[in-house]
Amino acid sequence: GQDLTTPALEQVTNLNTSNGLYVEYEVLLPGDSATAVEKNISLDSEVKIELSCRLDDKYSDMEILQVTWKKGNETISHISKTKNSWSIRLLISDNSKLGSYTCTVKGKEEFSVTFHLQGKLLPKIEGREKAVISYEGDSAVLICKSYGYTPIAWTWYMTNGSEQIAINGSLLLDKYVINGVSPNVTQLKILKLTSEDGGVYWCEATFVLGKSKGKLKLKVLSLMVPLKPFLAIVAEVVILVAVIFLCELCSKKREKHAEDEKEFDQIEQLKSEESNGVENSSARHRKV
Numbered sequence: 001g002q003d004l005t006t007p008a009l010e011q012v013t014n015l016n017t018s019n020g021l022y023v024e025y026e027v028l029l030p031g032d033s034a035t036a037v038e039k040n041i042s043l044d045s046e047v048k049i050e051l052s053c054r055l056d057d058k059y060s061d062m063e064i065l066q067v068t069w070k071k072g073n074e075t076i077s078h079i080s081k082t083k084n085s086w087s088i089r090l091l092i093s094d095n096s097k098l099g100s101y102t103c104t105v106k107g108k109e110e111f112s113v114t115f116h117l118q119g120k121l122l123p124k125i126e127g128r129e130k131a132v133i134s135y136e137g138d139s140a141v142l143i144c145k146s147y148g149y150t151p152i153a154w155t156w157y158m159t160n161g162s163e164q165i166a167i168n169g170s171l172l173l174d175k176y177v178i179n180g181v182s183p184n185v186t187q188l189k190i191l192k193l194t195s196e197d198g199g200v201y202w203c204e205a206t207f208v209l210g211k212s213k214g215k216l217k218l219k220v221l222s223l224m225v226p227l228k229p230f231l232a233i234v235a236e237v238v239i240l241v242a243v244i245f246l247c248e249l250c251s252k253k254r255e256k257h258a259e260d261e262k263e264f265d266q267i268e269q270l271k272s273e274e275s276n277g278v279e280n281s282s283a284r285h286r287k288v
Contacts, residue, residue, distance in 0.1 A: 022089055026052040029059075029111040037113040044120040044149075046093050046208050053103035053113045054085040066106040071099055078103075095119060095210050123148045125205050125214030133219045134193055142188045143181075144203035144214045151205035154178075154186040159200040193220045 027039055041049075055062070060083070067086050069078040078088045086105070090097055098119060104112040126145045134140040144154070156178060157164040167176050167188065177189040190197055198220040204213045 022048045022050040024050040024052060024087075025115065026054060026085075027113045027115075029053055029055050029105065029113060038116065039113065040116045040118065042118055042120045043092055043098070043209055046091075048089070048091050049117075050087050050089050051101055051103070051115050052081065052085055052087040053105065053111075054082075055105060055111065057084075059107070060084055062107045062109075064105065064107050066104075068102075068104045068106075070102045070104070076101075090117075092117065092209070094208065098209065119207075119209035122205075122207055122210050122212040125203060125212050127203060127214040127216040131217035131219045133221065135221050135223055136193055136195060137223070138193055140190045140193060140197075140218055140220075142190070142201055142203070142216045142218065144186050144205070144216070146184045146205050146212075149205075149207055150183045151207055153206045154180065155204040155206070156186070156188045157202040157204065159202070164202060190218070195220050195222065 078086050098117045102114040156167040179187040201216045
């Protein structure tokens with residue numbers, strides 16, 4: 001279908017599959033030599049395509065000095081389909097063949113068209129949005145899924161600073177285990193977790209015409225972490241028991257002190273009474 005970035009110009013695009021081998025995209029070069037034509041073509045699988053540029057019939061008598069096809073800045077060979085039509089044929093088997101292809105026709109005037117070949121928007125690789133949390137010494141499992149498209153291959157990466165290191169079969173066999181649950185699902189199991197294993201991991205899905213990545217986070221907690229609330233409760237209980245014990249101790253001391261004071265008062269009272277009795281007896285003897 002039409003996907004031109006300069007729709008004001010008179011352009012024609014034909015999709016031709018009559019030869020059974022190539023899908024043809026043809027653009028009729030317009031009469032305005034000051035404006036370049038651009039066409040975006042989105043591809044989602046391996047395909048053979050033919051890109052063609054053709055001059056309008058009103059330029060059929062114009063002397064053609066030069067016709068050039070380029071991919072980026074690199075000149076590539078082309079074929080002449082007719083006197084005023086030139087084409088290239090491509091097998092789009094991987095994303096290295098994607099890019100911009102430009103046809104330039106020079107004569108009395110100069111015309112050009114650029115075809116932008118691009119892979120269709122690849123699916124977002126789905127990983128767990130929230131961080132996976134595990135503890136030191138345990139294992140963790142990270143999972144990625146692809147919907148809509150089946151990847152050719154999966155690759156896992158671990159992050160080391162700003163660098164991504166591929167995790168493959170030769171990297172610490174006793175540490176990482178990669179399982180292909182299904183063509184659209186991959187699983188990374190990390191064994192014998194340490195605090196250094198925490199961080200960001202990436203799963204990369206490779207498709208025919210591009211790659212797409214998913215991001216996952218792993219948090220590795222110390223075994224002390226789940227004990228902290230328990231230890232806090234134990235500490236609170238110990239403090240509470242200590243306070244109660246001190247309060248009881250102080251209370252007993254006060255009671256003992258009060259009893260000692262009471263006993264002292266009683267002794268003093270008895271002494272006073274005995275002293276008064278002796279004095280009264282002496283007075284009686286003097287009267288006699």
